[in-house]
Amino acid sequence: MSSHAAAGTIDHHHDASTSTGIPNKKLLWWAFLASDCMFFGTLISTHLVYRLNPPPGNAEPTKVFNIELTSFSTFILLMSSLLMALAVNAIQRGQVKSMRTMLLGTMFFGCIFLGGQVFEFSHFVHVKKMTLSNSLFGSTFYTLTGTHGTHVAIGVLLLGLMYVRSFKPAHSHGTFGDLGLTLFHVLAVCTAMGLSFILIIPGFLDMLESGSGLGAFFSHHTMPLIGLAIAGAVLGWFAKTSGNSDFDQRNAIDVEAIGLYWHFVDIVWIVIFTAVYLIEYL
């Protein structure tokens, strides 16, 4: 635990140095999230307006949706929110290693959600023949859920950057060597996450659906799995060789800010899950 944590002198909910008493970063994020509410509000409205008056030949949602997969994705996103809250809780108590574990867990769950969405979109296009342009339902559905998925992907990237930031050496001189190592670390995180949600998780879900077995999954995804193993080994090496880092309880506001964004994508999905998916089954 850092000296700050031991002294317990940081108030994470109030900042006496600002006129509002709220840390500026937090205020900025809340203002951004309020504006993002309106953005998603219009996207959800557009989808629902066209569902009220569907044109002839529109796709039939209940024949297209896979509610089991979507429910699983919803549960995963809720649990990722729990891990994110625990990451913030850990860094507020000065527990950097615990925070890193929780951040990795949040990123992993985020990748499962994104992988589920990649699989879902691919299934809808290739099996259900619903594309962005061949039905109004497809247009509004892909625009809405795709925008949300993009938000989740940005969230995973931000979490990855925060994870790498937590390894910044306490006595860094800002040399090219330090910068190169940091970039290499970021590359390893991005590779692991990208391979997971673009290829490996959709492939795994495809295997579960088709019942082709683990052997077929490994043979079809050998290269992505090797890439993931290498990226994982690099991340493990960084975690093991890192010394004292310039990251402690004072950085809790940074983690909390990313956390606000992450929880926001979760609450947007809570609305989308009900308004777009569940209502269709009534």
Add this chain to the structure above:
Amino acid sequence: MSAPAASDHSPAHGHAEPSKLHIYVQIAMVLGVITGFEIVLVYLPLTRWIVFTALAILSTVKFMFVIFYFMHLRWDKVFCTILFFIGLVLAGGTMWALLHLFGSEASKPLSSAALEIARVALT
């Protein structure tokens, strides 16, 4: 649900931030159970408006749990809540207006036959 420990230990008293782990885990369990109930609910042989109302209420409960506990609004300055709710009310108002506007009888698209009659009348 237990009361948050944060209110008992302010840093001014020389304590580190107390752990909210138990609160978070309890809330996550509640959220998971509500989600499961929502899925079961749509398959129950109930009147449509009852299910619709129940889904709206359950989603709102989940939403509120996440923003007030996971996003710390419960412990933060009330201005953060006001700021976020400004956006939320504007978004909700826009949604309500759009759905009423396009849900009205006059906004329903014409059938092919009615469209043809309208074309003939115009020419």
